[in-house]
Amino acid sequence: MFIKGESKEKRTERVHEIMKRLDAHYGAEPPIFLKHNNAWQLLFATILSAQCTDERVNKVTEKLFKKYTDLMAFANADLLELEEDIKSTGFYHNKAKNIKACARDLIERFQGVVPDSIEELTSLPGVGRKTGNLILGHIYDKNAIVVDTHVKRVSNRLGLAESNDPTETEYQLNDTVPEEYWIRWNTHIISLGRSYCKSASPDCDGCFVNDLCPSCGREEILQATRAGATDRKSKSGKTGMKRKM
Known part of the structure; x- marks a missing residue:
């Protein structure tokens, strides 16, 4: 929900203050939630993270990246065996198929190098x-906004986006x-969403940016974002993870 009548200048001032407080609370250096040693490991870990917690993914990849030590190992992996290796992350049929095909593409089309453009x-x-x-942000240090369920929900509540669609929210x-x-x-917004601005029970009173949030204390807005999340979960269950992450 955008703030009605808020000028671009005022909105930018508000964002500066929000980020100042986020930096003070979570640190100015962005953390990496998914453990990895190189670009393709982060790429595959992110594919595995769809509809799965980072903690679970990290447990799986700790063994996975020791078993499959390079792209060729993933490209040549037995699909059923790979499915079993990643089963606990959920939607393992599609994830295994995509990781195996992705490894092959990286070798054949990009000489084993993870590309640095969103199109590729x-x-x-x-x-x-x-x-x-x-990948653009954390591997190549290119400015890019990543929209996951937390970023979408919290950004909408902060009045900096007004969409349930991840791509539209990004733009x-x-x-x-x-x-x-x-x-x-x-x-930062993921951290805020996990600790304060949760989907079901946001801690508006305890949140350190509540005075900068137009949704604070407005139950109708919080209910709307919760309803949107519930509807999307229902749809994702029916579509079987067809959307690219």
Whole structure:
């Protein structure tokens, strides 16, 4: 929900203050939630993270990346065996198929190098704008906004986006959030969403940016974002993870 009558200048001032407090609370250096040692490991870990917690993914990849030590190992992996290796992350049929195909594409089309453009990244199997932007920001240090469920929900509640669609939310945030903050926006807002601005029971009273949030104390807005999340979960269960992440 955008704030009615808020000028672009006032909105930018509000974003600066929000980011100042986020930096003070979570640190100015964005953390990496998914453990990895190189670009393709982060790429595959992000594919695995769809509809799964980072903690679970990290437990799986700790063994996975020791078993499959390079792209060729993934490309040549037995599909049923790979499915079993990643089964606990959920939706393992599609994830295994995409990781195996992605490894093959990286070898055959990109000489084993993870590309550094959103167009090339999203041409890879199982890679959508969320995953592509994560690679751009955390591997190539290119300013990009990653929109996951936390970023979408919290950004809407903060009045900096007004959409339930991740891609549309990304484009809106490109306009409302100064580019210098794009990489940190993802990790900071995820942290805020996990600790304070939860979907079901947001701690508005305890939140350190509540005075800058137009949704604070407005139950009708919080209910709307919760309803949107419930509707999307219902749809994702029916579609079987067809959308690229």
